[in-house]
Amino acid sequence: MRCGMILAVAAVAGILAGSPARAADAKQAAELPRLGNWIWPESDKEKLAKLLALGVGFTSSYNSDPKLGRSLYEAGMVTNLCPGRPSGAKLIEGLGLTDEDMDQDSEGHRTGEGIESAVFHEAVPERFREYLRGKLRPVVNEPWVASVLVSSPISMYGEVHYAPSTTGQYAVFSRPAKANFRKWLNARYHDDLGAISKAWGQEIKSWDDIVPPAGPKAGSEGIDARQCWSDFIHWYNWWLDEITWQSLQTARQETDKPIATMIGGPKVGFSQGVCLGNVGPVVRMLGKLRPAFFNDTDAQTLFSTRYTRAACSQYGVELMQEHVGPPHLQVFHQYNMVLNVLSCGADHVHLAHLGELFDEKHWFSRVWKDLAPIVLRYHTTYHKSDAAMFHSYMTSWYRGDRSNPDTVRLYDSTNTLWTPESGYPSWGRALGSPDVVDDAMVEDGALDGRKLLVIANSSVTVTSRKAVEALRKWVLGGGTLLGFGEGCLAYTVEADRSLSHTPGMAGMLPSAWIAEAKKDGADRVEQKVGRGMAVLFMKPADPELKDAAGTRFVDEMMPVLRAEADKCGVRRWCEASGGYDANVLYCGKDLKSGHHIFTIDLIREAKNNVPDAVFYTDRSFELTFDPSLTGDAELVGITNTFESCTGGTSDYDRDKHTLIVRFKLPGKVTLKFGKAE
Incomplete structure (x- = not known):
């Protein structure tokens, strides 16, 4: 038994027996701590001791x-x-x-x-x-x-x-x-x-x-x-x-x-x-x-x-x-x-x-x-992304299958509960792991300060009139809208709940242009709208859509999405070499140390009902960071294959699968991974 557990058991035994050990200095009003769990230990001293030793502060x-x-x-x-x-x-x-x-x-x-x-x-x-x-x-x-x-x-x-x-x-x-x-x-x-x-x-x-x-x-x-x-x-x-x-x-x-x-x-x-x-x-x-x-x-x-x-x-x-x-x-x-x-x-x-x-x-x-x-x-802070992806819950109200999984199934292929074994691409990684916004959020200003919005429409996407007007205003002010398929924002829900036909992404693109592009076999239609841009890819973002060679359209879009994000000036705070295999995310500054914190997702394949995750092996990743970031930084990862790093100091525990790399910014870090035990 660990020393911390022994001390916790001793403390709990006295308190549950009625000891006033901490009653005198008890806080008048509790605050919700960082870590909690669903099961109340009741009066079980051993369970309570285990929770306290783990650092659980609320139940x-x-x-x-x-x-x-x-x-x-x-x-x-x-x-x-x-x-x-x-x-x-x-x-x-x-x-x-x-x-x-x-x-x-x-x-x-x-x-x-x-x-x-x-x-x-x-x-x-x-x-x-x-x-x-x-x-x-x-x-x-x-x-x-x-x-x-x-x-x-x-x-x-x-x-x-x-x-x-x-x-x-x-x-x-x-x-x-x-x-x-x-x-x-x-x-x-x-x-x-x-x-x-x-x-x-x-x-x-x-x-x-x-x-x-x-x-x-x-x-x-x-x-x-x-x-x-x-x-x-x-x-x-x-x-x-x-x-x-x-x-x-x-x-x-x-x-x-x-x-x-x-x-x-x-x-x-x-x-x-x-x-x-x-x-x-x-x-x-x-x-x-x-x-x-x-x-x-x-x-x-x-x-x-x-x-x-x-x-x-x-x-x-x-x-x-x-x-x-x-x-x-x-x-x-x-x-x-x-x-x-x-x-x-x-x-x-x-x-x-x-x-x-x-x-x-x-x-x-x-x-x-x-x-x-x-x-x-660590206690990190929210860092608003320049890009966002749109999830319309309203669309699920009107589709025949009562679903709209368009964004979730294309967002990340391994960091997900949903369709983890599908092999779908990770559009989120191509876009720098953007925020996700919905109909109500767009109505209330979620696009303010953003540069790019992607609507991964697979058939027909609808939203409210209020959201459409907010979206239009944002594009006029300089935002870029990327949509997929003719059904993207093809209908708008009016204030009286009626649906209006609004082709051309809610009227931001001329229908005649779309018809001509369709006739000519063009892959996209775009138009400058005010200071912004509306871009419609003619094919829908349907993961099952393939060309004659069997290549999925959504896979082909990965480099295109990256290029569009770069064109809009979407900032990438960090990224890893080797395509999109490893996903590096900026977490902002740690509220405790003030250090810049990053995470790296190294899971190669997400599988259910296996004893451990499947991590990348025999690979090296070079990590680069936005040059505007300066000072102390830490990278947090989970893996069982780490071998070495350059550009920083590593603290790796193979048994726990935890990896922490400390480094200075500006700079870059290279991580090398071998085989799993």
Whole structure:
């Protein structure tokens, strides 16, 4: 047993027995520390000692027992209070509901996450808020509580997204859901059946005749452009936002401490049209209720962390990063998360487990004993990128497959949970690992100060009128827009929820030019727009699109994207030789030492269910840095093949896989890698 563990056990034994050792100098108000985990150790002295020895400073817990909370606080552990949600049965108890009132799809299939409820019944969210008040009010302002993570009453996992039915459909055909939808429509159409009949293109004789439409039905346009569908999906999104906002407000009314919520996988685009989980709108809410933080539970995916970091910075909230938990734990996910925490300037790090961290025989426990010192040693800052990639959550609302994975699948080939074995190219690396922005973020000024925006459209991409106008203004002011395929911004969602056909990337390119380019077989159309530039590549960014020789178009675009970024003056703070195999990212300055911090991703192949990551072997990489950077610098990497370096001093632990290289800027560093043991 390590010395630190022995001391921790001794301290915990005294405190949990009632010792006032630290009570006299206990802080009056706790702050959320750097590293935390999901499992409260309860009164288990050994588990608490292991957490303290690891450097875990907070635990996220559903247990609000004040006696236990105070004892852990005195031991050095604060609580991120997670009131959770009552069972679905508890939320509807006594409401006199029948089977017809339960959340279900058009064929009667219930929701598929294990929670069965009636979330569209207006009494259910209010019951959740009553539950939330009851959990928070007695303890939330105690010193041992550092923050509050508010669960969604809709998702089993507490994340802000819907649960589809067991067959993957919209669970909106209960009586409360239909009544809720009709009430919303009545307000938008001012109780005018004639107006809604005209908009929908069908005679509607009674509000009671209205049911959620089947869809989305992608017509010849590639999307569902019907007004009835657009009305439905806006209502569906509105209700989730309404419940989320009311829940967060309830927590804010109980405390001035940081509040938070979380979103995981749906936000990256797969099935987002049915699950939702939209980052910009949710982080915007948190920004209105600061102090706050957002928990990104897809932290092993660089696309996701660049996305949520940009949103949190824009709206003034902190970022917590959490990897996907059991039963989906993977070794390379942990490596990815550590690099992403530093490269995106995360404020807090959250370990998701069901006891694996306490099991010294489990790889998860061993890996985090090695990695925790890195996330505790450095606290980096967000560094806004000159380039950005656009992820339109609104597009997933209208596509027939209810998904928009266009950007996530092309962002990074190994630093991802999604399609890691696909072999897709890493457009993000060609662009210098840019931020990701969405519809709401663009509406609110996310493009300000940027030079390049890339829309990796694979079929049809839509966004709001407000976002289109913000984008147009940005291009006029000097920005460069790169789009792919004729469907890029081919439709715009107006304020009344109708869809307008806006060819030529929302009208920034003449349709006649595009038709001529198509006829001539040209690969692109471009035009100067004000002081900026609009560029449309004629082919869509479809990873399955290949030429006669079998070469994928998206692979051919790697050097083109780099050239376009260079043309726009996109700054590359650092890069590695050898193409895009190793990814070097600038993390800004460490808040503790003031040193420039960089990370290097050396994973060659991302594979699930293998005992270790597959790193590059028998390679050398020369790292170069922007000449404007001066002073002390450190590079952090994870590998089991490092041999030597020139241009700096290395500190390498093969068993832990950790590599730290110290060097001076300006300068360059060369790293040599051999074979894995």
